[in-house]
Amino acid sequence: EELLPTSGRAALGVLCAYFGLVLLIAAWWWLGRAVRGPRPPTPRALLTTLGTWAAPLLLGPPLFSRDVYSYLAQGAMVDARIDVYTYGPAQLGGPLATEVPPVWQHTPAPYGPVFLAAAAKAADLAHVDMSAGILGMRLVALLGVGLMIAFLPLLADRCGVERSAALWLGALNPLVLLHLVAGAHNDALMLGLLGAGLVAALGGWPARAALLVSLAALVKAPAALGLLAVAALWSGHFTGRARTLRAAALTCAIALATTVGVTAVTGTGYGWLGALSTPVSPDNWSLTSGLGRLCGALLDSVGSGFADLAVPAWRWLGLLATAVAVVVLWLRRVRLGPVYALALSLLAVFALGPAFRPWYALWGLFL
Numbered sequence: 001e002e003l004l005p006t007s008g009r010a011a012l013g014v015l016c017a018y019f020g021l022v023l024l025i026a027a028w029w030w031l032g033r034a035v036r037g038p039r040p041p042t043p044r045a046l047l048t049t050l051g052t053w054a055a056p057l058l059l060g061p062p063l064f065s066r067d068v069y070s071y072l073a074q075g076a077m078v079d080a081r082i083d084v085y086t087y088g089p090a091q092l093g094g095p096l097a098t099e100v101p102p103v104w105q106h107t108p109a110p111y112g113p114v115f116l117a118a119a120a121k122a123a124d125l126a127h128v129d130m131s132a133g134i135l136g137m138r139l140v141a142l143l144g145v146g147l148m149i150a151f152l153p154l155l156a157d158r159c160g161v162e163r164s165a166a167l168w169l170g171a172l173n174p175l176v177l178l179h180l181v182a183g184a185h186n187d188a189l190m191l192g193l194l195g196a197g198l199v200a201a202l203g204g205w206p207a208r209a210a211l212l213v214s215l216a217a218l219v220k221a222p223a224a225l226g227l228l229a230v231a232a233l234w235s236g237h238f239t240g241r242a243r244t245l246r247a248a249a250l251t252c253a254i255a256l257a258t259t260v261g262v263t264a265v266t267g268t269g270y271g272w273l274g275a276l277s278t279p280v281s282p283d284n285w286s287l288t289s290g291l292g293r294l295c296g297a298l299l300d301s302v303g304s305g306f307a308d309l310a311v312p313a314w315r316w317l318g319l320l321a322t323a324v325a326v327v328v329l330w331l332r333r334v335r336l337g338p339v340y341a342l343a344l345s346l347l348a349v350f351a352l353g354p355a356f357r358p359w360y361a362l363w364g365l366f367l
Helices: 003-035 043-058 067-079 094-099 113-128 130-159 163-170 174-181 187-202 206-217 221-237 243-266 287-301 307-331 338-352 358-365
Strands: none
Touching: 003 043, 003 163, 003 174, 043 130, 043 163, 043 174, 067 094, 067 113, 067 130, 094 130, 113 130, 113 187, 113 243, 130 163, 130 174, 130 187, 130 338, 163 358, 174 187, 174 358, 187 206, 187 221, 187 338, 187 358, 206 221, 206 243, 221 243, 221 307, 221 338, 287 307, 287 338, 307 338, 338 358
16 A cells, blocks of 8 residues: 555656657657748857757656766776776675666676776765766756767867758757766767867878877777778878878877877776677677577577577577678778768667667767
């Protein structure tokens, strides 16, 4: 009898949240129709709309994910000199670790040293008050969103796209509001640095671009594909048959120097290279793992001994398909353009990769 009112309020809260989600998507879609109409809203009007939509989410709790608690726990582990690339938050213990979902309690961090340094600063606030720590992580995400908003119009100009259309898809997208602003996911910082790097590459500063894209990759590894775009754009600054090789060598040299320098400053080590296998863990769901589970169930029903191999086989098949898609896209980069080829490559990683999260779609949609 005591639980009934609580469960009723919870059900009402979920109903209201999803009703609000439907309203947000509808408003965004209608705004997109206006952008494509005869009198499209100005970029300034769109940014005002973005601020209005985002404001109620800034001080609210994390929505649709508890990853922010994992970030804080990993930051606290860095402060405590616990190897986040070997141990999960359970090794930390205490109130922060208890907030991490059980499925991730023993999962090493797959994030680079740039993000872990930021998470460590936010974790200092969490020692004082949990809400302050969450706000600190949200400020990190808002920094990323700010970079996205600042560089998206410039990126649109360089690529011959209307600023309003680019802002509608890449900044006012409900995925940005719900998962980067409200959810405080570190993909915001990755995309902000990636956008800044691509604008630098298109503006004729390839060395600066390689540095910025390398920093993005040291937040989350998928941004490393941006180095392909930097090298492709840098090759236009050279002449001769070896221009592509020279551009690729210089890009790799800057990326390597950035990685060594940042790792030395943060002191987190290179364990993140081994932790990149974390998304391939059995706890992650994706299109390929779903197909693997289905095939495994079918094989098990007929008594086959290969049922346990179905999920790993499908995951590796997905990774192979992703690699093939990226190669095909980059062979056509001259016709597509490096930025568009990169966007499609990141969408291929999102669709065929070993882990599927809704906000991963922003990797490609932003570009």
